[in-house]
Amino acid sequence: MTRYLFFAYSLAIILITGDLIFAQESQDELSLPTGTMMLAAPAHSKTKMSPVVFPHSTHFQFSCKSCHHEWDKVSPVEGCASSGCHEKLWASPPGSTPLRDRKVKSLTGAYHRVCRECHRNQLEENKKNSMSTSTAPVTCEQCHPASQAAVERSVDALDIPMGTLTLTAPEGTDTKRPPVEFPHGGHFDYACQTCHHEWDGESPVQNCTTADCHDQAEADEKTRNINDPRNSLYFLAAYHKACIECHRDLSKQRTRLEKTGTLDESMLPVHGPLACNECHTDS
Numbered sequence: 001m002t003r004y005l006f007f008a009y010s011l012a013i014i015l016i017t018g019d020l021i022f023a024q025e026s027q028d029e030l031s032l033p034t035g036t037m038m039l040a041a042p043a044h045s046k047t048k049m050s051p052v053v054f055p056h057s058t059h060f061q062f063s064c065k066s067c068h069h070e071w072d073k074v075s076p077v078e079g080c081a082s083s084g085c086h087e088k089l090w091a092s093p094p095g096s097t098p099l100r101d102r103k104v105k106s107l108t109g110a111y112h113r114v115c116r117e118c119h120r121n122q123l124e125e126n127k128k129n130s131m132s133t134s135t136a137p138v139t140c141e142q143c144h145p146a147s148q149a150a151v152e153r154s155v156d157a158l159d160i161p162m163g164t165l166t167l168t169a170p171e172g173t174d175t176k177r178p179p180v181e182f183p184h185g186g187h188f189d190y191a192c193q194t195c196h197h198e199w200d201g202e203s204p205v206q207n208c209t210t211a212d213c214h215d216q217a218e219a220d221e222k223t224r225n226i227n228d229p230r231n232s233l234y235f236l237a238a239y240h241k242a243c244i245e246c247h248r249d250l251s252k253q254r255t256r257l258e259k260t261g262t263l264d265e266s267m268l269p270v271h272g273p274l275a276c277n278e279c280h281t282d283s
């Protein structure tokens with residue numbers, strides 16, 4: 001908790017001092033709670049059910065935005081019951097709320113919809129693919145068991161860089177191109193594991209060029225093809241595959257949609273750079 005507060009205070013200071021915002025932008029960090037939390041109704045409310053165990057880390061295979069749907073990827077993440085969000089535990093009786101306020105779901109409604117709907121879909125998915133049934137809870141008792149005493153809250157936190165990271169070749173490599181300025185937080189519409197494919201959601205995140213990951217400094221002598229398995233540890237292959245393939249796929253989707261007559265900018269996917277010097281920028 002103290003870490004969140006610290007973040008809030010430093011942000012407040014930056015906001016007060018105005019123009020510092022830009023100088024600080026690339027140093028901002030997000031304190032990401034990992035492990036298991038307990039979700040409970042606000043302290044003053046009368047409740048019928050036990051609080052709900054929620055393993056946050058297990059869910060980092062999904063985009064943060066599948067739950068934190070209003071998050072702009074820059075500001076601190078707000079709790080679900082924050083003012084103006086899902087403040088009320090239950091929906092008000094019909095007719096008692098102005099229409100414009102009724103759009104915001106109650107806390108119970110929001111949790112039930114988001115958690116249960118995805119779990120039900122997961123269960124369906126698994127059934128369709130004849131996989132073993134999902135561990136994701138869907139019944140009342142699975143989320144609200146009669147006794148929750150055995151479960152421990154095990155919340156820890158990891159500091160996640162939100163600003164621009166400078167990506168470089170492994171140390172000692174003879175480089176031909178300038179390093180790449182990568183807007184990390186700008187990519188948080190995607191699940192962390194899109195890129196950090198070995199991350200378990202709790203341990204510290206390893207660098208891409210950590211020993212035995214993508215630390216090979218040169219292409220294999222027999223082939224420079226980045227799709228060849230012999231180059232899977234080659235850092236250039238890993239980066240170019242991950243970064244350029246996604247940008248290219250999005251660009252293709254965009255072209256396809258434009259060809260079929262979609263001109264509304266808000267319906268067209270945006271993509272990152274494709275040209276060499278848009279990523280390897282001199283400056």
Ligand code: HEC
Pocket residue numbers: 039040041046047048049050051052107108111112115116119137138139140141142143144
């Ligand atoms: C996927 C998990 C999940 C499932 C399944 C689920 N709930 Fe909930 N429920 C929650 C969460 C999260 C909250 C909000 C935190 C809290 O109040 O404990 C909540 C809140 C509630 C509340 C308001 C708080 C209270 O204790 O009175 C009630 C009542 C409730 N649920 C009843 C049910 C019933 C009945 C079912 C089965 C039809 C059910 N829930 C199924 C997750 C779940």
Ligand code: HEC
Pocket residue numbers: 004030031032033039054056059060062063064065066067068077078079080081192
């Ligand atoms: C499956 C839903 C889900 C996903 C996915 C998810 N979170 Fe959360 N997160 C929650 C819930 C629920 C809470 C508890 C909110 C509360 O207490 O009101 C929470 C809490 C947090 C908090 C603490 C907020 C506070 O109140 O101080 C942060 C920060 C956070 N999440 C960041 C993230 C980030 C970053 C990601 C993507 C890596 C992510 N979350 C993915 C559901 C999710």
Ligand code: HEC
Pocket residue numbers: 039052053054055058059062066067111114115116118119122134135136137
């Ligand atoms: C976008 C999809 C999605 C959302 C939203 C989601 N879950 Fe899950 N949840 C999953 C999947 C998938 C699993 C199974 C994970 C696995 O088995 O690896 C899971 C597993 C779980 C588990 C069991 C974990 C375990 O150890 O097996 C609990 C408890 C849980 N979710 C609670 C919640 C609660 C509470 C919420 C709402 C705050 C929620 N989930 C929202 C997809 C989701």
Ligand code: HEC
Pocket residue numbers: 032064158159160161165167182184187188190191192193194195196205206207208209
């Ligand atoms: C589009 C790819 C991509 C996505 C998505 C992504 N990251 Fe990263 N992340 C990177 C790259 C590249 C680095 C720099 C790694 C390096 O220096 O080797 C990095 C660095 C980090 C670091 C610092 C590691 C260190 O060196 O200490 C952390 C922590 C981290 N990411 C966590 C996350 C979390 C949590 C998410 C999900 C919210 C996420 N990342 C989403 C690509 C991504």
Ligand code: HEC
Pocket residue numbers: 167180181182183186187190194195239242243244246247250270271272273278279
């Ligand atoms: C899963 C898809 C995906 C992956 C993987 C990915 N990107 Fe992107 N990238 C995007 C999208 C989408 C945008 C456009 C975001 C926007 O403009 O809001 C983007 C934008 C960018 C931008 C331009 C940002 C700006 O402000 O104009 C850069 C630079 C960039 N990406 C670099 C990288 C690098 C380097 C990697 C690999 C470490 C990478 N990206 C991996 C999807 C991806």
Ligand code: HEC
Pocket residue numbers: 167168169170174175176177178179180235236239240243244247272273274275276277278279280
């Ligand atoms: C989406 C971003 C992106 C694009 C587009 C891109 N690269 Fe890269 N490239 C990277 C990243 C990230 C690395 C690894 C970090 C580094 O070495 O700077 C890298 C590494 C390299 C390296 C090895 C390091 C060095 O400097 O010798 C070469 C060579 C290279 N790229 C050439 C190219 C060429 C040529 C193109 C155009 C055909 C290109 N890149 C397009 C992101 C990109």
